[in-house]
Amino acid sequence: MLDVQNLIKQFKVRGAAAVPAVDDVSFTIEQGEFFTLLGPSGCGKTTTLRCVAGLERPQSGKIHLRGRAVFDARDRVFVVPNQRNIGMVFQSYAIWPHLTVFNNVAFPLKAAGQRNVKSTRDKVARALNLVGLSGFEERPATQLSGGQQQRVALARALVKEPDLLLLDEPLSNLDTKLRERMRSELKRLQRELGITTLYVTHDQMEGILLSDRIAVMNGGRILQLGKPDDVYERPDNQFVADFMGSTNLVRGILRKEVGAAALEVVETDLGPLLCSFAARLASGSRVVISVRPENIKIAKECAPDENNILEGQVKERTYYLGMVEYAIDVLGCELRVRSAADGAEINGNGTVRLRLAADKCVAIAVDKGEQSHEIAATV
Ligand SMILES: Nc1ncnc2c1ncn2[C@@H]1O[C@H](COP(=O)(O)OP(=O)(O)OP(=O)(O)O)[C@@H](O)[C@H]1O
Numbered sequence: 001m002l003d004v005q006n007l008i009k010q011f012k013v014r015g016a017a018a019v020p021a022v023d024d025v026s027f028t029i030e031q032g033e034f035f036t037l038l039g040p041s042g043c044g045k046t047t048t049l050r051c052v053a054g055l056e057r058p059q060s061g062k063i064h065l066r067g068r069a070v071f072d073a074r075d076r077v078f079v080v081p082n083q084r085n086i087g088m089v090f091q092s093y094a095i096w097p098h099l100t101v102f103n104n105v106a107f108p109l110k111a112a113g114q115r116n117v118k119s120t121r122d123k124v125a126r127a128l129n130l131v132g133l134s135g136f137e138e139r140p141a142t143q144l145s146g147g148q149q150q151r152v153a154l155a156r157a158l159v160k161e162p163d164l165l166l167l168d169e170p171l172s173n174l175d176t177k178l179r180e181r182m183r184s185e186l187k188r189l190q191r192e193l194g195i196t197t198l199y200v201t202h203d204q205m206e207g208i209l210l211s212d213r214i215a216v217m218n219g220g221r222i223l224q225l226g227k228p229d230d231v232y233e234r235p236d237n238q239f240v241a242d243f244m245g246s247t248n249l250v251r252g253i254l255r256k257e258v259g260a261a262a263l264e265v266v267e268t269d270l271g272p273l274l275c276s277f278a279a280r281l282a283s284g285s286r287v288v289i290s291v292r293p294e295n296i297k298i299a300k301e302c303a304p305d306e307n308n309i310l311e312g313q314v315k316e317r318t319y320y321l322g323m324v325e326y327a328i329d330v331l332g333c334e335l336r337v338r339s340a341a342d343g344a345e346i347n348g349n350g351t352v353r354l355r356l357a358a359d360k361c362v363a364i365a366v367d368k369g370e371q372s373h374e375i376a377a378t379v
């Protein structure tokens with residue numbers, strides 16, 4: 001449906017070396033899919049979206065929409081934005097304050113030369129109905145709440161029944177409750193219409209909850225692309241492990257055993273730990289184990305020869321959304337542990353035994369530039 005290949009967009013800034021805002025980005029979105037570009041501020045999300053919309057002209061790469069080239073640097077193809085049949089909601093909603101709700105939503109139709117009054121009225125009514133704003137037609141845009149403005153922007157993006165919907169952080173200006181409600185409404189609407197959606201956010205929870213697939217970006221590049229649960233549970237690199245939610249990172253050296261199955265041993269300062277997903281790494285590599293706080297359990301009892309058991313000292317106990325988060329010192333390294341338990345398994349002197357789920361301990365290569373760090377655990 002949308003095919004983006006080797007996209008490079010570099011801005012010329014006077015007096016500074018040009019650094020690509022988008023640096024060799026490729027991804028494909030299937031018909032009806034909800035696809036998210038997720039990453040920190042400045043990583044190139046908006047620029048990628050604007051290239052797809054035709055609002056930026058990249059230096060190289062290709063963009064195909066429904067099999068048609070809308071951009072191809074080599075063949076000098078550039079289709080202007082209003083010929084791409086794309087609906088877009090901007091980071092700021094960019095609705096016109098001097099127009100009514102009706103005229104804001106009708107704007108793209110009029111701009112495209114639609115003169116049929118009845119057809120315009122029907123299409124606007126349908127779009128406003130979709131976003132729950134029927135009856136607001138004559139309301140001036142200035143007399144709308146933030147959530148309502150956001151809906152007007154969405155109705156305006158949908159009114160031409162676009163092939164592709166581009167959404168740039170559409171919920172970021174809303175308060176938490178409204179953001180949650182709009183998030184589920186958006187998901188429902190996208191499912192109902194079956195509209196192919198390219199979404200941009202820096203909020204990992206939003207990305208996880210909304211998307212069929214996620215591309216995690218940093219520094220203009222896609223660092224990992226996959227289903228939300230895969231990206232969360234099997235990060236390919238340290239940046240993704242850290243960006244997708246809190247995690248414990250324990251450095252060590254991978255020791256592969258000949259004929260070993262899915263699990264591998266990593267020698268760490270905390271002792272040998274069994275972990276998984278090290279298939280692509282060579283024995284002897286410096287690695288970091290990522291294990292999320294919810295995948296470390298406080299163990300009541302354990303067998304004498306059990307693997308992945310650590311002993312530690314509770315340093316801090318914090319309430320965390322129906323759970324307790326512990327900061328636990330293990331041989332000078334602090335591990336974060338989230339537990340539904342009431343703390344009964346903590347010994348009188350504050351010591352605990354921890355069980356690290358081996359299938360949730362993910363071994364990943366140490367990011368470049370970090371090779372010289374000493375073996376340590378960080379959160
Ligand atoms: N018109 C421009 N001129 C020069 N540099 C730009 C321009 N637009 C964006 N950039 C730079 O390109 C990089 C990527 O910007 P972009 O707006 O795509 O980031 P983003 O991921 O959308 O960030 P945010 O989450 O803050 O919106 C940044 O370093 C930014 O400063």
Ligand SMILES: [Mg+2]
Nearest residue numbers: 045046047091
């Ligand atoms: Mg942006």
